[in-house]
Every structure is written in structure tokens, then in C-alpha cells.
Amino acid sequence: MFENLPLWPARASTMAGNVDLLYIFLVLLSLFTCVAIFITIVVFVTKYRRRLDGREAQQIEGSVLLEIAWTVVPLGIFMLIFAWGAIIYFQERVLPRDVAEIYVVGKQWMWKLQHVEGQREINQLHVPANRDIKLIMTSQDVIHSFFVPEFRIKQDVVPGRYTTLWFRATQPGTYHLFCSQYCGTQHSGMVGQIVVMEPAQYQAWLTTGGAFGSLAANGASLFAQLGCPTCHQSEMQGRGPILSEVYGNPVRLEDGQTVVADDNYIRESIVNPSAKIVSGFKPIMPVFQGLLNEEQLNELVAYVKSLNPPPAGSVNSPGIAAAETKPQQP
Amino acid sequence: MSDSPLLVEHPEHDNPALLHHFATPEQQRNTASLGMWLFLATEVMFFGGMFCAYLVYRYWYYNEFAAGSRSLDIWLGTINTVVLICSSLTVALGVKAAQLGKRKQLVGLLLATLVFGVAFLGIKGIEWYQKYEEHHIPGHSFDVSDIIQNYPQIHIDPSHSQIYFSLYFAMTGLHALHMIVGIGIFAFLTYYSWKGKYGPEYYTPIENGGLYWHFVDIIWIYLFPLLYLIDRKPLR
Amino acid sequence: MSAHVISTKLYVTIWIALMCLTVITAGVAFIDLGPFNTIVALSIATFKAVLVVLIFMHVKYTSERLTKTVVISAIFFLFLLLGLSMADYTTRLLG
């Protein structure tokens, strides 16, 4: 019976081992603490059990030394736990340099996933093993949460902005995808699968999937369709800034601040252009909020990003890179 | 301050205002006053939640907040501040009159306070009505195209403007609700003062009512710059 | 702990001060001081509030340390709420 009762889920990402190590440390530490306290209590209550021999309790005031000791020692241990946990959290939050991007849209009650190459999936995500994947996530309605227990990762998906998550799967296989933030009636039905494939297989899968055109290409036609080029032209003659060198670079704003144009910045510039005005321009760009659905928005963002591709050597598509990366032994 | 407030026992229970579970009028007065101060502390946190929301969105949507604050009537706002400060003075003098046992003066001052309080609400009502006419009340008919036209220099997002006005109405509304409660309390106090219930030995209700009134005044002292004065400087 | 009776003169002086400060704060708002507009407006408001608390609400004259403690803790916890919330909002763009 007990072989069917594991204590932790499969370790299928580079993060899983780190988290489990800390977890096991904490379990052992807690076990030790509990046992120590419980044994002390059991010893006291049996040894000093009330007897009929009329032995009285011995009054003891307390001890400053002990108080200091059992404040400072746990404090030290706590700081160790904090630091260890913070290091892992940093690894989880700070993106590695060379990542492949996938767009995620949560809605009541399904996951919609858009690959840069154009494949779209619902409640299923195919990814290559041994490749850093970055998820750029948003929600169409309420807050959801993208949770893959086997990867030990989780991030809330918040409407109105992008949140990101990254992972590197190590083991081909099929894993749970849960929505872990309560989101209404079918919250428990908002589940899916993460299919981790060998890179070659993944390459093959990419070609079989129904091709809708790549995300950026769709974005390009949308860009034209919506009339963006009337202001954003490739030369400096439009009323809006040239978009070809925006992504990833610092942008000077009208109010003197400088921000780095990341995904959220591009998204915000389209949905709500007035939030940050580029220095030297007038706030004339129309508001596109409500006119675009999240998928279209993702396509536009992908297009704007594709205008300024990352420096040579790093590639942005899981497909290309996966074909080149040798499968590592996990 | 001695450590125990009950050190002296006063067996004689002839003071009608002294409740049975207190030993001395002194103790009873201090108890009521502490209770009032603690209540005001909870009120600070009650408004605090809104101040927190205000701070966040003012940080995010400064332009809309600035434009929104310009659209308020600074004259009415200033006059209302003046009115409230006057009412605080009459309250403070009222407490003094009660301490000294000057009944007529007390009633007069309380009445003056009531007049100021009602005046404040009246002016506030005029302001709200203006906002209603300008379609600045959040909801279906919300429309800030006039504000947008007035300030071509800054870009204004209507839905962010709506957040400003939502906070404006929520904060001034909650404040006005406190004023209404205050006016109710003061109507009571005026009636009983006129009946001669309060004097040098017993004026705790006047004192505590006064504390409440001053507190509501202080909230306004902050609401005024936060809502009206965000950005009044000449446009460039 | 008999109650302290404050002179009418002091009350009126404070009242005049509050009136002047109100006019000043409204006037200063029309002068362009850059970010100092906000700072000045809030400083004046705080100054006014302190006057009201100390004189009108008698905190200056009470022999109770407790009243002062209550006032200070209310302000302290308000700032905890504002400060720690803003700690999130002001650093979101950094990571």
C-alpha cells in the first residue's frame, strides 16, 4: 500500500531538486524540534506527575539566560531558512538570459497557450526538455494561477498585466497543470497537462501542429490592420516613435524617468498609451483597451518584440534552440 | 499616575452621574476619555484603508489625479475648510464653557457648531451637485471629456480619472457621513445642555463629543490638500 | 488630574493660525514649486492637525501619557499600512 503513497511529486525541472532539498531540511529540522519538545514534555509530565506522597512543586522564577538563548538560537536558524528560501526564490524570479517564450492566457476556465511559432493549444502545453522556457502570462477575466507541481513552480495570472514564470524541464513526460487560484465554478476543472518532449520530438510536433502563422507574423498583419503604421513608420516621419529598437532598451519618458521596455511596458503602451509617454512625443496614441483580446495583444507584443530581435547567439524560439541543444542527462 | 486607578475608595454613591461600577467620578471620566481616544484610533485606520488606495493610485495615475483636482472648486473647498475650523473653535470654547458651568454660553456655542456643521454639508452638497451636472460621478454617465479638452497638455485616461473621482466621492462621502453623525450627537448635546445636564462636575459627553468633532475636522484638513490641491500651478 | 482650563485667548490665537494656514496652503498651491508643492501642502496640513490635537483636543495639557501613546500608535500603524504597501508598489518595476 505504501509504495503508492509518495511524499513528493516527481522531480521534473531543474528547480524541483533545490526546493525538495530545502523541504527535506525543513522537515528534518521540524521533526527534530518537535521530538525534542515533545520528549521534554513527556518526561516532565511523567516525572513530575502529581503523587500522593505530598511532594510539592518547586517554584522557579525563570531565567534570563535561558530566555536569551531560546530567542537567539531560533533567530539564527530562522535567518538560515530565510536566506536559503530567498536564494531559491531569486532563481525562480530572475529570468535566465536565453529563454524561449510562450504566451499564456488564463480565462474561466481554461488555459490558452500560444507558441511563438504560431501553434495554439488549450489546456495542454508541449515543451522541449532541457530548454529554458519563459511563460508570459495574463488573464482575460479573474486571477488564476499557473501551477505545475512536478516543476515546483507557481505564479498567479493577473488580469491587466503580464506576470512571468520560467522553468527548465528535465524529464520527458506528462505532468499536471493546475489552476491554483480560486476562480469560480469550474476552478477545479481548469486543469491540463504539460507534455515535456525530447527536443527532436518536439521539433516534429511543431511541424505537425496546425500552422496559424507565427505569433509575430500574425501580429504584423494585425499591426497593419489596426492602422498602427499611420503613426509608427520605419523612418522618423511618423507621429509616433520608431518601434524597431524599443524592446529590451531603456526608454526616456516625458517626465524624465527612464524605464526598460519589457513585455509589460509594450503591453501597457498599447493598452493604455498614456501611462508612460515617450519623451518628445505627444500623447495622441489611441487607447486600444477593450478593442483587442488577450491573444491579439500577445501577437502585437510579439511582433513589436520581433522588430528588435535579441543579439546573435541567443534565440527566442523553443523550436530552433531545442533542435540544437543536445539532450542532457537529468 | 499611580499604577492602580482605584487606590482611593469612595463609598459615597450620591453622584447621580456616577455609574455603579466606578469608584470615583475621576475614574469614570478618565475611562470615558480613554475609550474615546481609542475609538478615534480605530477611525484613523478606518480612513487609513482609503488613504492607502489613494496613495497607490496617485502614484500610478498622477496626471489624472492632477487634472481631477483642478476640476474641483477650490473656492468652495477653502471655504469649507474655514467653516470646519470655525466649528472646531466653537466646540473648543464650548467645552470650556461647560468646564466653567456657563450654561447659556455652552448652548450658544453648540448651536453655532451645529450651524457650521450644516453649512459644511450644504456646501459639500453644492459641490457634489456640480459634479453631478458635469457628469463626473462614476457610473454609466461618467464623462470627463471636458477635463480632457481643458488640458491638452497632459494625457488623461478616462477610466483612471474615474478612479480619482471614485476615491473623491468615497473619501468625502465617508467624511460627510461622519459629519452627519457628529451633527446628530451635537443636537443631543445641545438639548441636554439646555436642560442643564452638564456642568463643572460632569461634562464628559461634551468633552468626548468635542474630541470626535475635532477628529473629523482633522480628516478634512488632510482631505483638502490631498483632493483639491494636487496640482493647481499654472499650466506650462 | 483636575481638568485644565485653557484661556479663550489661546483658543482664538490657534484659530487665527489655522485660518492663516488654510489661506496660505491654498495660495501656495498656485505657485509652481515642483515636487515641493506636495511637501508644503502636507507639511501645512500636518502642522494644522498638530495644533488641533495639542490645543483643541487638550493633548498638550493632559497629564496622561496614555493619550499621547494612543495618538502616536494610531499614526504609527497608519504609516505601517501605507509604508509597507508602497514598498511593494514602488519596487515592482525593479523585479
Next chain:
Amino acid sequence: MATAAVTTERENYLNAEYGIKSWLLTTDHKRIALLYLISITFFFFVGGFFALLIRLELLTPAGDLVLADTYNKLFTMHGQVMVFFFLIPSIPATLGNFLVPMMVGAKDLAFPRINLLSWYLYIAGGLLMLLCILTGGVDTGWTFYTPFSTGFSNTNVTEAGLAIFINGFSSILTGLNFVVTIHRMRAPGMTWSRMPLFLWSTYATSIIFLLGTPVIAITLLLVVMERAFGLGIFDPTRGGDPVLFQHLFWFYSHPAVYIMILPAMGVVSEIIPCFSRKRVFGYKAVAMSSIAIAVFGFLVWAHHMFVAGISLYAALVFSILSYLVALPSAVKVFNWTATMYKGSISFSTPMLYALGFIGLFTIGGLTGLFLACLGIDVHVHDTYFVIAHFHYIMVGGALMGYLGGLHFWWPKITGRMYPEAWGRLSAMIVFIGFNLTFFPQFILGYLGMPRRYWQYPPEFQVLNVFSTAGASILAVGYLLPMVYLLWSLRYGKLAGDNPWGASGLEWTTQSPPTTFNFDETPEVTWEAYDYEHIPLPMEVTLER
């Protein structure tokens, strides 16, 4: 109820006056405590009823017992009823109301009529909550997260929000009454350093009542207004930030978890010395740690939001602060343990509950450290690991403390003893049932089972079956005291004034006490827990 067969007894607060009016209009803190006791027990069983339905649904992986919407309402109302209408008022409003004036040596609370008003506010909020439940319920989760609660749920969110809003003012007024009473009504000689630790923890709890509750009140009011007028403050489609709601909600609701645990800690700090016949080890440290918990408790709220999209740096700050608030709890656990050293320990029912409290609270608290640890929380957030964590503290800790306290002061409250053997038996049943219910949930959580799931993958079933089995044992453990405590009202043996030989002013009065508690204001000349000088009654000596 208890007024029936007591005509031959001494005059006391129960038989001083008769009739329903003498109860509903009473300003006697002891009678109000009883009013609370009855109403709170009612809400506990309502919440427990929902819990049983939740556990039954989760017996099988498929969602077969109730509909998905119904399940969502079940856990929402379970959480809201248990937290706001049972656990938060539980110890403060019953035992606190009964004991605070007696422990300080006063005739009543500082504001008796406001105390009655608190109860009416509680009832008003409670009735509104019941109305909300009976007319269809709420399905937002007890946390009311926006924008789901403001824009998407079409259940009775407004009613539930207002019910909790009203109930909040009941809490605020209770807290205010306690703080003022402790400052102003102490009997001569009752210095701060002589106060029983229960008073210290009640005082700390009241600080949170006063400074935290208003924030949840205004936040829920904003949610209600957002639903009614579309303010847009929490609505992302209009530029609002849903995460701001979470900040405001947890600013109260984290400190609120200490509202739930601090009073229980106070109860345990009374029981352990009494049944060890020793003064508390490190009185000062235990007293100060209560205050520290209350204050530090306000610094850690965003540890519920580590994956909600807050900034990395804010997460770091809130994580490290969460460890600071754990320290005073550790200090308490160690001091309670040390108190038993060289004591004279008896295993009466209250002591069993207190020992159970220490054990289960320690486990719950230690798993809190897992959650405060950023790297682990990302994985276990919103899984059954969290559910197990807080049930260990709230059910294993707070509820056990409450039951322990109820047994401990039962003779004082009613004048009669409960049947000891039954008491010990049900304490054991609760302990066993509890662990069977909630321990498997730690494993479930780490395995990745998300919370608020109506149906779940079949591999999680085995552990869920254990959990449901445990819950039924637990139900027996809670129904038993219900039965024998009621039984003891009539048939219990008469308790003396001080059946435990306990210290504290409340034990110097008669049982049940008279309306004004003390015939003349006592003068305190001894330290708290002066067990050296308190004789042990003969029966207790023999009973062990």
C-alpha cells in the same frame, strides 16, 4: 436555561433576575458572556456542518455529492462562519467577557452597555450571514479576492460583506472595552506585573481588534461599493489593481490569525501553571511576547501574496519579517514547557487540552515557517499544505485552547463540575481525530493538490479518505462535550468556589459569582500564580 433548579442555591448572577428580558437587556458581563457562548456554539456547528459536507464531497475524486457551485459555497461559508462568527469572537467574547473584569477585580467592564451593544451587533451580523446563507450563499472564498468578488460572482457577496462589516464593529467595541477596562479598572494592588497572563494576551488581542478590524471594514465596504456603483478601484479593466485588495485584506487578516491564537495562548498560560502548581516560568517573557506578537503581526501580511505578483523585494522583506513574528511564539512554547519542570502535574481535562494545544500549535507553527520560506511557499501556496497549516493552528491550537478554557472555568461559570472521565475521553478523541484529519493534508499539499478543488486527480484519493475518516471522529469529539456539558448544568456535582486550587481573583469569588462579582473591591498583595500559598483542595489532591 440554567435558572431552573437553582432556587436553593446562593444568590448569583444566574438567579439574580429571571425572565427573557433580564437576559436580553442585561449589562452584566457574565450574562453577556453566556449569550455569546450560546450564539457562538451555534455558529460553530453551522461551520462544522459545512466542514462535514466538504469532507464528504472529497471522499471521492469525482465531484459527485454536490454541484461545483455548491462546493464553492460550502468552503466559502465554512471559512467565513468559522473565522468571523466563531473563532475570532470565541475566547475573547465568552471567556474574555466573563473573566476580564473578574481578573482585574472590577464589578463590570468599563462600558457595560457598549458590551451589550457588541453582542447585538454580533447577532445582527450573524443573522445577516444566515440570511445570506439561506438565500443562496456566497462563493468567493473567505478571502473575497477581487476581481472575482467584485465583477464575476453573482452570489450574495454584498450580504456577506456587510455581515462581516457589522460583525467587525462588534469586535472593535469588545476590544475597546477590554483595553479600557485593563487600563482603568484594575483593583488596588493589581499592577501590570501582577496581571494574569490571560489579561496580557487579551490586551494584545484587543490592540489588533482596534487597529486591524477597521481596515477590513473599509475594504469590504469598498468591495460592496464597487459591486454597487462600479468604482473601479479593484477592477483591472479600469486601471484598478486587484492586488491592492489583497494588501488591504491581509493587512487585517494576517493580524486576525493572532486574534485567534493569542487568547488561546492566554488560556494555556493559565491552565499550565494551575495543573503544575507552579508559577509560570519567565512571566515577563511570556507577557511581553504577547505584545510582540500583536505588534509584529502587523508587519508580515504580504506573506500570503508571494506569488500574487508583488515585487521581488517586497516579498523578501515580508518573508524575513514573518520570521520575526515567529520568535515570540517560540518563546512561549519554551516557557510553557519549562513551567512543568519540577511541577506537580495532574492530567485533568483542561490540562490535556493545554498539552494538546502545545503539540498541535507547535506543528502548525513550524509548518508556518515552511510557508514563510519563499522557495517553499511558491510550491505549496494554495495547496492543502496551507489548509493543514492553519487547521493545525486554528483547530488544533485555538479550538483546543478554547475547549480547555471552557472546561477550566466551567465550574466558575455554572457552579457545577463537568464529568471528568468524559472530559478526558473527548479530549483524547479530539486529539486523535484531529491528527487523522489534517496530517494527511500536509502530504497532499506537498504532492500538489490545490485547495478549493471540488474534484481532484484520483491519485490523491487515499489521503483524502484518511482525512474524511478523521473528520467524522472529530465530529464525535465535538459533540460529546456539547452533551455532557449540558448534562452537567443539572446533574454535575456542585463545584466549590475554587475547585482547582487556582490562583487569580476570579477564583476568590463564589461560584457562580454574584452580579457585581466582588462584595468589596479586593486588594491584591500577591504576585500572579502564587501557587506556593494556595491550598490544594482535597478532592483534587486525590484525583491526580
